[in-house]
Amino acid sequence: MGKATGFLEYQRADQKKRPVKERIKDWDELKIPHPEEELKIQGARCMNCGVPFCHGGILLAGMAAGCPVHNLIPEWNELVYQGRWEEAYKRLVRTNPFPEFTARVCPAPCEGSCTEGHIMEPVAINSLEYAIIEKAFEEGWVKVKKAKSTGKKIAVVGSGPSGLSAAYYLNSVGHQVTVYERADRAGGLLMYGIPSMKLQKDVVERRLTLLSESGIQFVMNTEIGKNFKAQRLIDEYDAVVLCGGATKARGIEVEGNDLKGIHYAVDFLKANTKSLLDSGLQDGAYISAKDKDVIIIGGGDTGTDCVGTSIRHGCKSVVQFEIMPKPPEHRQDVKNPWPEWPVKVKVDYGQEEAISLYGKDPRNYCLSTKRIVGNDKGEVTEVHTVEVIWDKNAQGRLVPKEITGSEKIWKADLVLLAMGFLGPEDQIPAELKLERDARSNIKAEYDVFETNVDKVFSAGDMRRGQSLVVWAIQEGKLAAKAVDKYLTGKSVIR
Template structure:
């Protein structure tokens, strides 16, 4: 490495978000952008000459980014070379640099007894500066094979597969059931974390590289897989997981109880269609909002509700509050299961004076009025013992709520497409295909991403999109 003693000389310093009082007034990205080159050179200099870069191990970066290499290049102020190196392994660093939780930082060797290198900030700065300097260009395909591939689903897995197959020279068409390209990137992640201009910019590049996009076509309903197989040499299913985990308690059907993704999608679509957040039954304006379930989606819900003008916001967590430091059963280089304050938690704390999260709470029932509208819910505190949740006597409580959002993860893809394609499912209801092979039970039909592996990260979707492209190419050639 260029600065052998850099990790001793410089402290970790991340790029700041926009101040809370400013960013909660709009839906713009929370990021301030990359700072001066000197700051980033210093942060890159903290990358150790560690011998074995665990940031690239199975616990680190799923797309095998050459992290020590681009850190070294940034330290030496070689931005173009760093961009070239980054794009060798990651098709869309402008997405992962914004939304990936950075497992690479969790397995950074420096993180054993110090603060990890700011890998995520450096990655985002490399690609953002590349775009700012007009260094990211459409890919020029010099030779076409004549083979045609249909990809169903335009999320990160489908886009990565399309990008790789197009570079080889195959003709790629992506089918998307929604009215815009991007899948999870477009409607599952709010503008504050990923501006839709960033998604559209990448889609435009791919279009200019020769990839065709078809929207508002729901394969399995509007058109059958048999019809597609007549026109294409291979099919790739990258539909993601859209069947959300429900909460089947009394009065679940009360009006005002919604799935988190329905809520987030509605808000994002309103912003894109109208330029403002539409006030409707799904709006949090002047309501007591309860979000059941944590994780990234739960955070996105509380942040969106805050911007819509919620009267109060509470976030229920079933598990107990995480520790502030690694426990003995969670050693490095595993992902640190520790207490974190994400952007939405910080925003709600700033506005309402306390963290919105309530731990060890189980919802027992919803409360509705005579018009079948939710007005509250009943909970009980629980303790996790011997693999089971034990209810604590005397801990029952009633909460006021006029909008409840269920953010408890996803269980599987919807099955109308797999039924139409007549492919087998695994024990979890996902499309059955072996990791690394991606072949379904039907010849010529492949699958990758969350619909194959289950709910996961954007960076894993890119990993599988790149992987399935290799197998499709082998099949076609």
């Protein structure tokens, strides 16, 4: 370890965010980089454990424990402490092709499994990753990668994190890769699903430029299964990798769900980012929350992003409904032991902003939506809710039960549904007759990634269901390895 007593001497220091009153006036990045000396101190806190759970990348209790891409975290922590930044960068990209994305949007399951975090605050791994990759870009260490051509052609469908990862690794071993994307810009979720204040789009474009310069071709405005037959890809390419995501949004089955002013969160966020990039929101081609009472049904990162976006529009008020109970303030060691992901309440940037502006956390827990009411123009005006408690049914499963007399009416001009996703869309699976699992995802075994159709592979959310960006990157890498082995008999992708 870089400093044997570092974990005893130094306290954790997270990256600071720009002041709320400043940042809600723009769409610029939230975080402020650490000074270099502070980063060395944070690197010194790493204990260099004999068994480093931080890069385990396994599922415990259905949640990620440790880094899914198996980052060599203790190694680059020590190198940062020693000021050996270029070596730290080389260690970082041995396992993660896009650390500039994960450093900004990953919830850091590595930190949840940090040994030091078992008894103290975990190492600030996310902040160190951010610093390493940004210094690498500043110093010119991030280079275009090219390899001798194998003559094999591969189509990747979808340019989100799994598609870009698959393309990156397949290109790195010499295959000719073409990425098909239905949107007008590449990046998928990274471009249009995550707001600019969390992931600046010039950061995404910076990586896309490198991928293009390395030889990867991007074909935009092309929706496979609609205006371009999926079978044509099979006929024209040596292999096809489906990375279209789990983009079928979950709706809400209550009276009034068809009123004007009710939108899926993904549509709200995508339209905002596209308008922002196209015209700085001057074209009006987005769903505005300005001067509106906004209700967000659902939580998680998407709900938080809707809060932050609504505030930047200038909403009158914003509240969130979550049907689940409020998480505990601290990890419950019996029910949720280390190194599982710690299930505890956190105040993210959107909630911070709402608290600062309106004086309270926008989240309301154990709340079920009963119906949505509108006016004679068919516009939403109210959301009716009831409180619930979670109790075991006859089968021993926890289910929500309504509390009599707890009904409440909420004023609403805009309702955003942030309730997750049901799986991939149907066009490609239907055309190719792909087998699907019980959750409607494309059926392809992990570490194999091949579907029931010859030459066709699948990875990311399209295969595993809605998940983390870091899981999508790892799946793209492993799918690339499987395709490379399928085409050449072996693979050097590691």
